Amino acid sequence: MQLQLLTWPEVEAYLRTSRAIILPIGSTEQHGPIGLIGTDAICAETIARGVGEAADALVGPTVALGMAQHHLGFPGSISLRPSTLIAVLRDIVESLARHGFERFYFLNGHGGNIATVSAAFSEIYAARSLAAAVDPPALKCKLQNWWQSAAVQQLIKELYGDAEGSHATPSEVAITQFAYPAAIKSARLDPPVAPRGSFTDAADYRRNFPDGRIGANSALATPEAGRRLYEAAVAAIAADYRQWAAG
Numbered sequence: 001m002q003l004q005l006l007t008w009p010e011v012e013a014y015l016r017t018s019r020a021i022i023l024p025i026g027s028t029e030q031h032g033p034i035g036l037i038g039t040d041a042i043c044a045e046t047i048a049r050g051v052g053e054a055a056d057a058l059v060g061p062t063v064a065l066g067m068a069q070h071h072l073g074f075p076g077s078i079s080l081r082p083s084t085l086i087a088v089l090r091d092i093v094e095s096l097a098r099h100g101f102e103r104f105y106f107l108n109g110h111g112g113n114i115a116t117v118s119a120a121f122s123e124i125y126a127a128r129s130l131a132a133a134v135d136p137p138a139l140k141c142k143l144q145n146w147w148q149s150a151a152v153q154q155l156i157k158e159l160y161g162d163a164e165g166s167h168a169t170p171s172e173v174a175i176t177q178f179a180y181p182a183a184i185k186s187a188r189l190d191p192p193v194a195p196r197g198s199f200t201d202a203a204d205y206r207r208n209f210p211d212g213r214i215g216a217n218s219a220l221a222t223p224e225a226g227r228r229l230y231e232a233a234v235a236a237i238a239a240d241y242r243q244w245a246a247g
């Protein structure tokens with residue numbers, strides 16, 4: 001169930017059955033010569049909608065912009081600075097908390113968001129601790145990366161081994177191909193497996209990773225593999241969500 005396709009009385013009715021919501025969060029950033037700019041948001045959104053159906057859960061609007069400063073050397077990338085993303089997440093959670101939501105399950109598609117989302121949770125908890133003379137109602141946030149479960153990790157290893165890499169990975173590209181088959185791209189990747197390493201800012205990133213990929217051979221992606229990854233992620237995350245939302 002998608003929040004944006006409900007009416008307010010329907011949201012009110014949902015709140016009588018559950019106080020939990022799934023919030024997909026991604027990024028809008030380059031993903032190499034064949035990966036879509038929206039890859040991280042598309043992966044998080046597609047999987048979140050599947051989890052919403054499997055677990056009868058409400059799915060909020062996708063936070064499609066993330067902390068992606070290191071990708072700004074490539075056209076099309078958009079970044080929120082960490083402090084902006086923290087403020088955005090805090091406002092989203094506090095808006096929903098006002099209506100009675102208590103559990104916020106952020107389904108993440110971008111590794112670069114992890115530190116900032118964790119900091120946002122600390123800001124949210126700190127605001128409550130500092131403001132409350134008495135204990136406020138329970139409020140719990142969780143960050144779950146779509147690729148994190150043992151089942152998905154195993155499948156990625158089987159499909160791609162070391163060519164998975166860490167940015168513009170064939171697994172994330174495959175999920176976008178499954179979700180948007182009309183937007184599949186092709187280009188020659190040279191070298192097929194991109195270099196590995198670390199980076200600081202956008203200029204440093206572009207020097208170290210000239211075509212945008214890190215350690216990945218994005219060309220191994222197929223829509224069929226994307227379907228398998230999607231199904232494995234939905235099953236694992238739906239089980240995790242159910243347990244977390246009830247606990």
Ligand SMILES: [Zn+2]
Pocket residue numbers: 031039040109110167168172
């Ligand atoms: Zn990505």
